[in-house]
Amino acid sequence: MEYLKAFAVGGLICVIGQILIDKTKLTSARILVLFVVVGCILGGLGWYEKLADFAGAGANVPLPGFGNLLAKGVKEEIDSVGALGILTGGIKAGAGGIAAAIVSAFAAAVIFRPKEK
Amino acid sequence: MAKHIGKQTMVFSSPVSVLETAVTVGTKEGAGPLGKYFDQILKDNMAGQKSWEAAEIAIVKQNLQLLMKKCTAKPDYILSGDLLNQCCASTYGIRDLEIPFFGIFGACSTFGEALSLAAVLVDSGGAENVIAAASSHFCSAERQFRFPLELGNQRPPTATYTVTGDGAAMVSNADKPPYITAVTTGKIVDYGVKDSSNMGAAMAPAAADCIYAHFCDTGRHPDHYDLIITGDLGYVGKDLLLQLLDEKKLDISKQYSDCGIEMFDRETQDTHSGGSGCACSAAVFGGMLYRKLKSGALKRILFIPTGALMSTDSINEGESIAGIAHAVAIESEAVKWNI
Amino acid sequence: MENIKQKYSQMVKKASPDSPILKNCIKAFFVGGLICVIGQFITNFMLTSGFDEKTSGTLTSVILIAAASLLTGLGIYSKIGKFAGAGSIVPITGFSNSVTSPAVEFKQEGFILGVGAKIFIIAGPVILYGTLTSVIVGIFYYFLGR
Missing domain, CATH: 3.40.47.40 (Stage V sporulation protein AD)
Structure with a gap:
């Protein structure tokens, strides 16, 4: 059941993205920005967490989940260190993902050559 | 001269x-x-x-x-x-x-x-x-x-x-067929298309303008040519070009084709609207068209490479894509123009 | 001229084939769903291995990101993307692909001005606007939320 919920919710979030791409001609970079920002706002309002409780990775793996992570991080940081958390919370929460992307992308750049599609 | x-x-x-x-x-x-x-x-x-x-x-x-x-x-x-x-x-x-x-x-x-x-x-x-x-x-x-x-x-x-x-x-200037007998230089024509993944649509008005000008200027009829071939309008641009010329009461559909359509097989090669790029018209001309002109399979062609004049900066800054086209008449016999 | 432009934009709309949106959505649904299922599997595995919920979530992201990077380098992710569209753009793996693809592509221009300067050419806006939004969320939370 857990897996089914992750599959359905994750798939549906991707379908929203697909409709945006095909209907509005938004490029993928804009889709990524939109989803992270929306996820962060919904996270700030505490709504996204409800979806995450229901769907698990189905809500956490898509990019709005990354936005939610930033919002959650800010709130927790403010709770523990106060006003400074406004600045440090978001990046701190996203640090794992961003650093992982940088390290693995750099490794790929060292190892691989560009390929034709 | x-x-x-x-x-x-x-x-x-x-x-x-x-x-x-x-x-x-x-x-x-x-x-x-x-x-x-x-x-x-x-x-x-x-x-x-x-x-x-x-x-x-x-x-x-x-x-x-x-x-x-x-x-x-x-x-x-x-x-x-x-x-x-x-x-x-x-x-x-x-x-x-x-x-x-x-x-x-x-x-x-x-x-x-x-x-x-x-x-x-x-x-x-x-x-x-x-x-x-x-x-x-x-x-x-x-x-x-x-x-x-x-x-x-x-x-x-x-x-x-x-x-x-x-x-x-x-x-x-060596006197050997085929010959370039006329060129019609295109104007920049911009109908406001901004979608850089629809270049055919951006260039079709320029091609229509240039082809129409060619027939007005020379007094020729489309039937003078065995083939009228644009550069890289693709399937979308082809439709639009024929519609635009139809509005001007010029029908070239009988002898019309496009290098971008000829270049790939859209069913098996997954090339969507067709080929494009500088090399598209250059390769189709230097390959198929020239050989057919040499062998006599084609006698008179009007060859119209088309271009979308833009840069990534101009697109990001919201400019539309300006189109251009240059028509070149190539024929297996030299023409004595009575002008 | 404005009239011509308007009329022409109607003509263009009619002549341009639409993307096969239903087919695209089905493909995006299955691939996107599948990536999330893999994510759930990794999370569950981490949880049973004794990590807490937060760490398990972070480890899931890290593993998915590294895997997508590898597939990007091998030239496989672009093929998945061609099939799945948003199905492989929207998950965190798509973020990883958008960081790795310029890194590999611009290697030709050197490691400082190529890889270094252009690595965030697509994902940069995500980090910028994600961080900005989080700061705004933080301001609201600090003054109103608690």
Whole structure:
């Protein structure tokens, strides 16, 4: 059941993205920005967490989940260190993902050559 | 001597010949329906180089060397262009050839521009033999204009596929068919299309304008030509061109085709609206069209390379895509213009 | 001229084939769903291995990101993307692909001005606007939320 919920919710979030791409001609970079920002706002309002409780990775793996992570991080940081958390919370929460992307992308750049599609 | 007639056409009464052509293309083009017409097909689109840009440069060099091997006439000038920033592929491709060079830019209409100017140079007596050439490379164009090749995105059905290759022609005063008999130079026409993945739509108005001007200026009828072929309008642009000409009461549908449509098989090669890029019209002309003109299968053609004049900056800043087209009439017999 | 432009834009709309949106959505649904299922599997595995919920979530992201990077380098992710569209753009793996693809592509221009300067050419806006939004969320939370 857990897996089914992750599959359905994750798939549906991707379908929203697909409709945006095909209907509005938004490029993928804009889709990524939109989803992270929306996820962060919904996270700030505490709504996204409800979806995450229901769907698990189905809500956490898509990019709005990354936005939610930033919002959650800010709130927790403010709770523990106060006003400074406004600045440090978001990046701190996203640090794992961003650093992982940088390290693995750099490794790929060292190892691989560009390929034709 | 050339003579200006009508609004934007030049006609040549003394013979201006297309003496020889050479075409080098990439793997996908070679595997397409026109594969048998090309002189050289690359085994690897990297052409043994380290980058896509270096590959395009190598293709330009190889192809021009091939042209000069096929044809002993000594070129006085090279007119060449491409899509890379500041025409780098042409510049570095001919760096070692030691031939006077005019770099030109007309986006994908570059080969039409090169043929037109080469004809004028030869007709003026300022040159005996002039090479007209144009190149493009799918990977260097994607990288420059769109996204990194490894990005996992989908291409919309209106998108075209940049042709990898170089097409070159030796334009000469040696009296041998086929001949360039007229050129109609296009104006910039911009109907406000902003979608850079729908270039055919952006260029169709310019092609319609140029073709219409050609028939007005010369007084010719479309039936004068066996084939009227645009550069890279693709399927979407073709539809729009025929509609636009229909509004002007000019029907060319009987003898009309497009190099971008001819270049690939859309069903099996996943090229969406068709081929595009400077090399698209240059390779189709130097390959199929020239050979058919030589063999007599085609006698009179109107060849109209089309270009979308824009840069990534102009698109990001909200400018629309300006179109251009240059028509070149090539016929197996010289024409005595009574003007 | 404005009239011509308007009329022409109607003509263009009619002549341009639409993307096969239903087919695209089905493909995006399955591939996107599948990536999330893999994510759930990794999370569950981490949880049973004794990590807390937060760490398991972070480890899931890290593993998915590294895997997508590898597939990007091998030239496989672009093929998945061509099939799945948003199905492989929207998950965190798409973020990883958008960082790795310029890194590999611009290597030709060197490691400082190529890889270094252009690595965030697509993902940069995500980090910028994600961080900005989080700061705004933080301001609201600090003054109103608690």
